[in-house]
Amino acid sequence: MALISSKLDPANAVIDEICLAGEPWVRTICCGQVFRILDLEGNQAVDTLFYSAHEANEHYSATDTIVRQGSLYLTTGSVLYSSEGNAMLTIVADTCGRHDTLGGACAAESNSVRYALDKLHMHCCRDNFMQGLIDCDRHDAQAAKLGLGKRDLVPNINFFMNVPVTPDGELNFVDGISAAGKYVEMRAEMDVVCAISNCPQLNNPCNAYNPTPVRLLVWNS
Amino acid sequence: MSSAPLLWEYTVPAGTHWSGLLRRGVALRLTDIDGGANCSMIFFNPEQKLERYNMPDTLKAQHTGMLTRGHCLYSDMGRIFCSITADTLGWHDPLCGVIDAGMARKKYGESHYQQQRNDMVRNGRDSLLVELGKYGLGKRDLGPTVNFFSKVSADAEGRLEYHPGHSKGGASVDLRFEMNTLVALSTAPHPLDPAPEYRPRLVKLSAWRAKPAAEDDLCRNHCPENQRGFINTERYASF
Numbered sequence: 001m002a003l004i005s006s007k008l009d010p011a012n013a014v015i016d017e018i019c020l021a022g023e024p025w026v027r028t029i030c031c032g033q034v035f036r037i038l039d040l041e042g043n044q045a046v047d048t049l050f051y052s053a054h055e056a057n058e059h060y061s062a063t064d065t066i067v068r069q070g071s072l073y074l075t076t077g078s079v080l081y082s083s084e085g086n087a088m089l090t091i092v093a094d095t096c097g098r099h100d101t102l103g104g105a106c107a108a109e110s111n112s113v114r115y116a117l118d119k120l121h122m123h124c125c126r127d128n129f130m131q132g133l134i135d136c137d138r139h140d141a142q143a144a145k146l147g148l149g150k151r152d153l154v155p156n157i158n159f160f161m162n163v164p165v166t167p168d169g170e171l172n173f174v175d176g177i178s179a180a181g182k183y184v185e186m187r188a189e190m191d192v193v194c195a196i197s198n199c200p201q202l203n204n205p206c207n208a209y210n211p212t213p214v215r216l217l218v219w220n221s
Numbered sequence: 222m223s224s225a226p227l228l229w230e231y232t233v234p235a236g237t238h239w240s241g242l243l244r245r246g247v248a249l250r251l252t253d254i255d256g257g258a259n260c261s262m263i264f265f266n267p268e269q270k271l272e273r274y275n276m277p278d279t280l281k282a283q284h285t286g287m288l289t290r291g292h293c294l295y296s297d298m299g300r301i302f303c304s305i306t307a308d309t310l311g312w313h314d315p316l317c318g319v320i321d322a323g324m325a326r327k328k329y330g331e332s333h334y335q336q337q338r339n340d341m342v343r344n345g346r347d348s349l350l351v352e353l354g355k356y357g358l359g360k361r362d363l364g365p366t367v368n369f370f371s372k373v374s375a376d377a378e379g380r381l382e383y384h385p386g387h388s389k390g391g392a393s394v395d396l397r398f399e400m401n402t403l404v405a406l407s408t409a410p411h412p413l414d415p416a417p418e419y420r421p422r423l424v425k426l427s428a429w430r431a432k433p434a435a436e437d438d439l440c441r442n443h444c445p446e447n448q449r450g451f452i453n454t455e456r457y458a459s460f
Contacts, residue, residue, distance in 0.1 A: 056361060057359070057360040057361055058360075059361070061318070062276075062318075062365065063316070063317055063318025063319075063365050063366075063412075064318065064321075066316060066317065066318075066381070067317050067318065067381075067412045067413060070380060070381050070413075071375075071378070071379045071380050071381060072316070072375050072379035072381065073378075073379040083360060083363070085321055085323045085324070098379075102276075102277060102280060102286070102316070103277055103281060104275065104276070104277020104278060104281065105277070107278070107297065107299075108299075109297070109298045109299030109300075109453070110275070110278045110281070110282070110295075110297070110299050111299075112299050112449060112453060113278070113282050113295070113299045113446050113449045113450045113453065114281060114282055114446055116449070117449055117452065117453075126297075150271055151271055151361050151362055152361055153297075154364045155275075155276055155277050155364060155365060164377075164379075165286035165375045165379070166286075166375075167374050167375065167376055167377070168374075169285060169286045169287035169312065169374065170284060170285060170286065171280050171281070171284055171285055171286040172284055173281070
């Protein structure tokens with residue numbers, strides 16, 4: 001896989017923030033802006049969703065993205081499509097090489113199925129997403145206007161996560177191919193609200209059993 | 222299942238849509254009468270419609286990128302809508318969702334009821350949105366479908382391959398409902414079907430009364446995850 005790096009300088013970013021492990025991040029990103037997710041310590045799954053910043057009816061669509069590019073994984077050149085068939089963002093740089101479209105987000109209830117019934121209490125991406133959507137009115141009025149909630153938590157992208165499907169149809173979560181300092185960068189093709197859960201999962205190798213912080217940067221066009 | 226008395230049958234015409242309530246304890250057989258059908262289905266809890274089919278949870282729990290006998294279709298609340306108790310095909314596609322109006326227009330050209338009456342091109346997305354609208358659900362609620370009778374595999378690089386002719390005439394798959402479930406379906410062609418002409422196929426639905434999943438049930442014991450999924454479902458459905 002071809003790894004493409006970026007020339008953008010973090011000193012010029014208009015947003016440069018750290019999202020700690022197990023915390024949410026919700027921000028509006030405007031058409032033309034470039035958005036980078038940086039895996040600070042390595043092998044950190046970053047569960048990510050996008051919505052039209054003006055229309056809650058239009059959300060990132062895993063199936064539209066997969067079908068329109070004819071491929072399961074995301075890397076430089078991949079276009080992230082919406083449920084309306086519109087291009088939301090285009091990946092313009094990627095030093096990791098592969099990102100997941102199928103693994104979705106962990107939830108309390110799915111953890112009870114996947115690991116043990118008594119894992120129900122453990123912090124999870126869905127709780128984290130919901131907390132981020134509940135709180136976004138404190139810092140992002142545009143995002144808050146959409147009134148997003150559980151029904152909007154469609155299958156998300158997992159940046160830096162490795163979920164291969166074999167030709168025989170097997171699917172497994174395997175050790176990540178990311179490492180400290182790897183990043184993925186995308187250009188917004190429309191005004192979007194980005195919702196992130198920096199994954200708290202402790203029961204599988206998606207975070208190398210050690211959730212860590214990520215750095216989020218946005219540049220103007 | 223076939224020895225139990227038939228509750229009802231309905232043939233969903235080619236390219237059209239249907240929805241209905243399947244209660245716990247009912248089994249539904251889908252039959253591709255002519256071969257080459259695609260049946261895109263979605264699932265909701267009619268008592269709490271925020272609970273809906275979840276593709277990633279279904280695939281992760283069972284370590285699979287396709288669906289066949291022994292697999293269960295999970296809600297996003299850790300419960301099982303239905304189990305696949307029989308399958309003559311061995312592969313149904315959970316990855317690709319449905320064709321939408323723009324894709325259908327590009328592939329099949331303009332199509333209007335005025336000229337074509339009920340032979341007009343219907344696309345899977347609009348068909349499912351029309352059915353969902355009958356229950357107060359809409360665009361925000363429409364996620365990935367299960368595409369019964371279609372096969373799409375991926376190579377080592379993730380490139381998708383659609384398998385034409387996968388489903389032969391007479392192919393069938395049986396779903397045993399483990400909780401009350403609102404089902405919506407479309408028989409529009411699969412989004413990756415390369416056939417240039419619009420040629421959808423009909424799907425026959427047959428419903429029976431099913432016995433509850435026994436302790437030694439194939440789907441329950443397919444993997445430890447399904448054993449826990451059945452416990453979650455039975456705790457919910459018993460009261």
